[in-house]
Amino acid sequence: MRSKPTLVEVAALAGVSKMTASRALRGAADVSEKNVEKVLRASEEIGYVTNHLATSLSSRTTNLIGVIVPSLSNVVFAEVLAGISDSIQESGKQPVFGVSNYDSEVEKGIIRDMLSWRPAGIIVTGLEQTDQSKKLLEGAGIPVAQIMDVDGDLIDINVGLSHIDAGRDMARALINRGRSRFAYIGSALDKDIRARKRMKGFQEELSDAGLELITMRTDAGFSSLALGRQLTDEILASGCEIDCIYYSNDDLAAGGLFAAMAAGLEVPRQLLIAGFNGLEFLEGLPVRLATTRSPRRKIGSEVTRVLLEAMKRSLTPDERRLIFRPEIDLGDAAH
Amino acid sequence: MRSKPTLVEVAALAGVSKMTASRALRGAADVSEKNVEKVLRASEEIGYVTNHLATSLSSRTTNLIGVIVPSLSNVVFAEVLAGISDSIQESGKQPVFGVSNYDSEVEKGIIRDMLSWRPAGIIVTGLEQTDQSKKLLEGAGIPVAQIMDVDGDLIDINVGLSHIDAGRDMARALINRGRSRFAYIGSALDKDIRARKRMKGFQEELSDAGLELITMRTDAGFSSLALGRQLTDEILASGCEIDCIYYSNDDLAAGGLFAAMAAGLEVPRQLLIAGFNGLEFLEGLPVRLATTRSPRRKIGSEVTRVLLEAMKRSLTPDERRLIFRPEIDLGDAAH
Numbered sequence: 001m002r003s004k005p006t007l008v009e010v011a012a013l014a015g016v017s018k019m020t021a022s023r024a025l026r027g028a029a030d031v032s033e034k035n036v037e038k039v040l041r042a043s044e045e046i047g048y049v050t051n052h053l054a055t056s057l058s059s060r061t062t063n064l065i066g067v068i069v070p071s072l073s074n075v076v077f078a079e080v081l082a083g084i085s086d087s088i089q090e091s092g093k094q095p096v097f098g099v100s101n102y103d104s105e106v107e108k109g110i111i112r113d114m115l116s117w118r119p120a121g122i123i124v125t126g127l128e129q130t131d132q133s134k135k136l137l138e139g140a141g142i143p144v145a146q147i148m149d150v151d152g153d154l155i156d157i158n159v160g161l162s163h164i165d166a167g168r169d170m171a172r173a174l175i176n177r178g179r180s181r182f183a184y185i186g187s188a189l190d191k192d193i194r195a196r197k198r199m200k201g202f203q204e205e206l207s208d209a210g211l212e213l214i215t216m217r218t219d220a221g222f223s224s225l226a227l228g229r230q231l232t233d234e235i236l237a238s239g240c241e242i243d244c245i246y247y248s249n250d251d252l253a254a255g256g257l258f259a260a261m262a263a264g265l266e267v268p269r270q271l272l273i274a275g276f277n278g279l280e281f282l283e284g285l286p287v288r289l290a291t292t293r294s295p296r297r298k299i300g301s302e303v304t305r306v307l308l309e310a311m312k313r314s315l316t317p318d319e320r321r322l323i324f325r326p327e328i329d330l331g332d333a334a335h
Numbered sequence: 336m337r338s339k340p341t342l343v344e345v346a347a348l349a350g351v352s353k354m355t356a357s358r359a360l361r362g363a364a365d366v367s368e369k370n371v372e373k374v375l376r377a378s379e380e381i382g383y384v385t386n387h388l389a390t391s392l393s394s395r396t397t398n399l400i401g402v403i404v405p406s407l408s409n410v411v412f413a414e415v416l417a418g419i420s421d422s423i424q425e426s427g428k429q430p431v432f433g434v435s436n437y438d439s440e441v442e443k444g445i446i447r448d449m450l451s452w453r454p455a456g457i458i459v460t461g462l463e464q465t466d467q468s469k470k471l472l473e474g475a476g477i478p479v480a481q482i483m484d485v486d487g488d489l490i491d492i493n494v495g496l497s498h499i500d501a502g503r504d505m506a507r508a509l510i511n512r513g514r515s516r517f518a519y520i521g522s523a524l525d526k527d528i529r530a531r532k533r534m535k536g537f538q539e540e541l542s543d544a545g546l547e548l549i550t551m552r553t554d555a556g557f558s559s560l561a562l563g564r565q566l567t568d569e570i571l572a573s574g575c576e577i578d579c580i581y582y583s584n585d586d587l588a589a590g591g592l593f594a595a596m597a598a599g600l601e602v603p604r605q606l607l608i609a610g611f612n613g614l615e616f617l618e619g620l621p622v623r624l625a626t627t628r629s630p631r632r633k634i635g636s637e638v639t640r641v642l643l644e645a646m647k648r649s650l651t652p653d654e655r656r657l658i659f660r661p662e663i664d665l666g667d668a669a670h
Contacts, residue, residue, distance in 0.1 A: 004476035044467070047474035049450040064399075064431070072420065073615075073632075078413030085407065085434040094452060096399070096429045099420040115384040117429060132379070139382035141339030225619020255619040262621065280408075281616070284560020284590040286597065297408075 005048040014042035061142060063093045065307065066114035066122040070102040070191075073222075076277060076296050077125070080147065083300020084123070091308050093120060100125075102191035108133045115140050121307040127152035128193055143310035145303045149194050150323050157310060159303040159322040163194045166292050166326060167201025170246065170274055173328050174290070175209050179244040179272055182206060184216040185231045185256065186248035187223040195248040198276060202246055215240045223248065228255025236263050243272060250275035250282055253289050261286070268333035278329060288331030295324045340383040349377035396477060398428045400642065401449035401457040405437040405526075408557075411612060411631050412460070415482065418635020419458070426643050428455060435460075437526035443468045450475050456642040462487035463528055478645035480638045484529050485658050492645060494638040494657040498529045501627050501661060502536025505581065505609055508663050509625070510544050514579040514607055517541060519551040520566045520591065521583035522558040530583040533611060537581055550575045558583065563590025571598050578607060585610035585617055588624050596621070603668035613664060623666030630659045 011021035016035055024031045024039035031039075042048075067084060069077040084095055096119065098110035107124070111133050114122060121143040127150075129137065137144045137155050145157035151164050174182070184203075189196050206212055215238060217231040228251060235245065236259060247253040253275030257267055265271045267287045275282075278293030302322055309315065346356035351370055359366045359374035366374075377383075402419060404412040419430055431454065433445035442459070446468050449457060456478040462485075464472065472479045472490055480492035486499050509517070519538075524531050541547055550573060552566040563586060570580065571594060582588040588610030592602055600606045602622045610617075613628030637657055644650065 005474050047467075047470040049447055049471065049475075064429075072413045072417035073410070075408070075410045075413065078407045078410065078416075081413075081416075081432065082407035082434060085432070092448075094399075094431045094433075094448065096431050097416065097420070098429075099417060112384055113427075113429065132382075135382040136384065139340050140384075225616050227619075229619050251616070251619075254616075258619060258621050281560045281586070281589075284562075284564050284586075284593060286593050 005043075005046040007048065009046055010039060010043045010048045013046060014038040061118045061120045064096050064114075064117055064119040065093050065304070066096050066098070066111075066117075066119045068098045068100055068107055068110050068114070068122075068124045070100050070107075070125055071222075072099050075279065076294070079296040080300040083297035083302075084304045085300075086297070087301040087304035087308070091304075093308070102188070104128070104130045104133065108136070111136050120311055121145070123147055123303055123307065126193060127154065127158070143307050145307050147299050147303050149197070150321065151197055154321060157303065157306050157315070157320045159299050159306060159324075161294065161324045161326050162201075163197035164201035164204075166276065166294075167198035167203075167246075168205040169201075169328055170198075170276075170290075170292055171202045171205035171209075173330060174244055174246070174272065174274060175205075175211070177272070177330065177333055180211060181242045181244065182211065182213050183235050183240065183242045183245045184213050184218075184247075185228065185235070185245055185252055186216075186218045187221055187227055187231075187252060189218055189248070190220065192248065195276075199246075199248065214242055223251045225251055225255035225258070228252030229259045230255075232256040232259035233263075236260070236265075243270070245271065245273055247273070247275045250277045250279045250289070250291055253291070254282065254285060257285060257287055257289060268331070272333050278326075282331075288329075290328070290330045290333050293327045293329055295326060299324070340378075340381040342383070344381055345374060345378045345383045348381060349373040396453045396455045399431050399452055399454040400428050400639070401431050401433070401446075401452075401454045403433045403435055403442055403445050403449070403457075403459045405435050405460055406557075407434050410614065411629070414631040415635040418632035418637075419639045420635075421632070422636040422639035422643070426639075428643070437523070439463070439465045439468070443471070446471050455646055456480070458482060458638055458642065461528060462489065462493070478642050480642050482634050482638050484532070485656065486532055489656060492638065492641050492650070492655045494634050494641060494659075496629065496659045496661050497536075498532035499536035499539075501611065501629075502533035502538075502581075503540040504536075504663055505533075505611075505625075505627055506537045506540035506544075508665060509579055509581070509607065509609060510540075510546070512607070512665065512668055515546060516577045516579065517546065517548050518570050518575065518577045518580045519548050519582075520563065520570070520580055520587055521551075521553045522556055522562055522566075522587060524553055524583070525555065527583065530611075533583065534581075549577055558586045560586055560590035560593070563587030564594045565590070567591040567594035568598075571595070571600075578605070580606065580608055582608070582610045585612045585614045585624070585626055588626070589617065589620060592620060592622055592624060603666070607668050613661075617666075623664075625663070625665045625668050628662045628664055630661060634659070 011018045021039045024036045100107035123145045144155050148160040150160045274290035276292045278291045346353045356374045359371045435442035458480045479490050483495040485495045595602050609625035611627045613626045
């Protein structure tokens with residue numbers, strides 16, 4: 001670590017007064033173009049950076065935007081962060097992140113910590129914060145966005161999709177392809193509220209069609225190909241006659257594909273396999289599985305756009321809630 | 336948005352003076368335990384949060400730690416962030432993230448933005464920043480960590496692994512398993528400097544053993560199962576006799592497995608497939624592929640630990656550089 005370059009050094013190198021250097025860096029109008037250029041070149045040269053913190057002191061909030069996601073070992077939320085990064089770049093705002101590990105008490109602690117930094121806005125995942133968290137968010141006096149899910153009451157801004165509808169839509173599409181003997185496989189359903197909602201919608205749609213789940217397997221662990229394979233093996237070994245399995249996500253579904261292949265089943269003819277998310281890796285699998293394409297990156301970029309807008313002006317209810325209707329891709333079962 | 340609760344409201348609800356409420360929240364010693372409890376309960380009740388920004392004003396830096404990764408649509412860097420989140424929780428620091436999209440000019444812009452916030456420390460990916468970025472980082476007067484790669488000169492703190500050695504170690508392990516007719520498949524090598532280093536180490540080790548790559552395929556696009564499948568199809572169709580393919584990562588390698596299966600090849604007996612990273616999804620595949628287990632999450636948690644330590648005291652050169660030697664897992668080819 002070298003000692004940090006100072007404004008005095010910038011001014012000396014540029015051959016201007018400290019006051020002129022300071023005004024040039026702040027973009028003041030009454031500094032000549034020539035001097036602005038000299039000061040910028042000098043600050044570049046010696047690696048001087050303006051102190052934005054001091055600038056933000058006069059205002060009530062900082063330029064930080066807090067983002068809380070349940071997990072980062074899941075590519076879904078990493079892609080949400082990527083979308084936020086896409087939209088935030090030009091705004092001068094900086095995203096601060098926290099990981100709740102699907103624990104609403106941990107989430108509450110992170111919300112409290114983040115608010116103590118006077119962020120300009122905050123993004124949380126889902127609609128099911130604790131009452132205490134909601135009170136903190138409502139009282140923060142800044143735009144608050146809840147993302148991913150729209151099945152419930154919003155605090156302020158809400159960008160996502162209806163997971164109940166996503167489950168219903170997939171059930172309808174599978175029934176329309178002639179399937180009638182359904183099984184369900186899910187993981188971490190006590191933590192993954194949105195997966196529970198999809199399962200609920202799926203069952204409701206089956207019920208409306210006079211059908212029901214013939215069998216199901218769930219596990220408390222987080223989803224993985226290996227777990228999907230194991231739970232599918234169990235269902236196939238149980239002897240239940242089924243022609244379709246709906247999984248809580250693509251990771252489990254891909255594991256299910258390998259279990260079906262090992263059992264000598266032809267997918268999707270003998271067993272249709274449907275997941276959720278539309279992860280990129282599905283495109284490389286030997287069989288194209290059915291899935292719902294969740295607009296993860298778009299949720300990240302759109303919520304950031306709305307949040308930034310809400311810092312400038314009051315939004316209408318329509319502007320504050322964006323509901324995506326995700327596309328269903330039946331893969332090789334479409335034909 | 337409700338209006339933000341004020342300290343005056345906390346004091347009124349707690350039945351103490353504003354000064355007492357303020358001192359209680361700052362943990363001052365001369366406030367009675369009873370009053371501290373009343374003030375904390377009142378602030379909890381109405382959702383009041385302390386302004387940490389104001390607290391940090393007196394000091395030279397904020398409690399922010401900047402983190403710059405090349406991509407977030409890649410689970411590897413998401414897991415690095417997860418590791419950082421693991422270690423940072425109890426420290427009172429907040430991680431700010433930026434995504435460079437593997438572009439060193441974008442990275443420079445993010446570094447400049449982040450430094451303007453006077454972070455307490457900064458974490459960047461790799462050792463190959465631009466000269467201008469290095470000048471900014473060296474002059475920042477804060478601990479700077481470079482992660483993932485150790486093949487080169489460090490600025491201050493460095494936590495990662497030698498990718499040249501990783502390539503060499505894999506080549507040695509494959510030769511020891513009796514393979515001699517090697518192909519290589521890689522993607523985005525112009526951007527992915529660490530993949531290039533692994534390829535270099537791999538070729539050096541082959542050369543030391545009197546061997547060379549029989550054929551190779553590379554593509555400018557980012558890695559995916561689909562791309563791995565396509566490039567492997569090309570090599571298999573070329574008629575080159577090979578018994579092993581080394582891929583720049585696991586995604587490509589898994590795609591290669593599906594290409595080999597479709598071509599009726601028995602993996603690993605007829606074709607050994609080796610990737611890099613040790614991603615979790617490999618465990619669910621029909622065949623356990625060979626890979627190098629990169630300690631991604633551990634790099635994230637360890638670099639944060641070292642960075643936090645460097646904020647308290649001067650570290651020795653040994654403490655400032657942590658080199659991991661990643662484990663090779665030959666999967667089904669181990670037997």
